[in-house]
Amino acid sequence: xxxxxxxxxxxxxxxxxxxxxxxxxxxxxxxxxxxxxxxxxxxxxxxxxxxxxxxxxxxxxxxxxxxxxxxxxxxxxxxxxxxxxxxxxxxxxxxxxxxxxxxxxxxxxxxxxxxxxxxxxxxxxxxxxxxxxxxxxxxxxxxxxxxxxxxxxxxxxxxxxxxxxxxxxxxxxxxxxxxxxxxxxxxxxxxxxxxxxxxxxxxxxxxxxxxxxxxxxxxxxx
Ligand code: DX5
Ligand code: ZN
Numbered sequence: 053x054x055x056x057x058x059x060x061x062x063x064x065x066x067x068x069x070x071x072x073x074x075x076x077x078x079x080x081x082x083x084x085x086x087x088x089x090x091x092x093x094x095x096x097x098x099x100x101x102x103x104x105x106x107x108x109x110x111x112x113x114x115x116x117x118x119x120x121x122x123x124x125x126x127x128x129x130x131x132x133x134x135x136x137x138x139x140x141x142x143x144x145x146x147x148x149x150x151x152x153x154x155x156x157x158x159x160x161x162x163x164x165x166x167x168x169x170x171x172x173x174x175x176x177x178x179x180x181x182x183x184x185x186x187x188x189x190x191x192x193x194x195x196x197x198x199x200x201x202x203x204x205x206x207x208x209x210x211x212x213x214x215x216x217x218x219x220x221x222x223x224x225x226x227x228x229x230x231x232x233x234x235x236x237x238x239x240x241x242x243x244x245x246x247x248x249x250x251x252x253x254x255x256x257x258x259x260x261x262x263x264x265x266x267x268x269x270x271x272x273x274x
Pocket of ligand 1: 069071095202203205208209236257259
């Protein structure tokens with residue numbers, strides 16, 4: 053399913069359930085699927101790497117049981133290596149971890165290999181203050197690179213234009229099959245900026261889930 057989507061020309065929209073109604077997640081997921089989404093972005097926060105605490109392994113497992121959408125999991129956690137196996141067992145399709153959560157290059161490579169060892173796709177994310185040059189060496193090893201355009205931790209923040217300027221630099225150093233994803237402050241205007249700079253996947257939380265027409269919101273991002 054994932055590869056079929058990857059080779060399509062259009063942008064991959066990944067609705068972030070962080071802005072969904074948590075008391076009714078099953079319905080909220082069915083609604084974005086009906087609205088055309090193929091991926092679902094799940095923000096995992098540990099209260100250490102970022103100040104917020106959100107979703108963990110049991111919730112991912114429960115969601116896997118009720119949806120066939122590609123589960124695109126964004127790990128905003130310390131010690132990502134400890135949680136690869138549980139999230140893989142819970143049904144993750146893509147596991148994206150943070151470069152800043154790793155103390156050195158060996159750790160980054162170890163986490164990438166560990167994710168791949170479970171037969172799932174590996175993503176690497178950078179926070180707003182991290183320079184794109186710092187991750188060039190890992191681009192041939194991963195399936196997805198996630199450029200944060202807000203400080204990770206909360207939905208509904210304003211898009212940081214200067215972060216989007218990292219996209220062309222990353223694209224220049226990226227194998228063609230690596231998905232370039234952007235997360236934070238994505239709406240009908242910032243989506244166009246990111247796509248024109250080379251993004252191939254857009255995460256959107258509040259723009260989709262706070263709208264009253266999910267289908268129209270997703271279409272506005274394509
Ligand atoms: C922020 C998360 C995002 C968040 C985006 O740390 O990684 O995925 O849900 O929310 P919006 O689209 O509202 O900026
Ligand atoms: Zn995210």
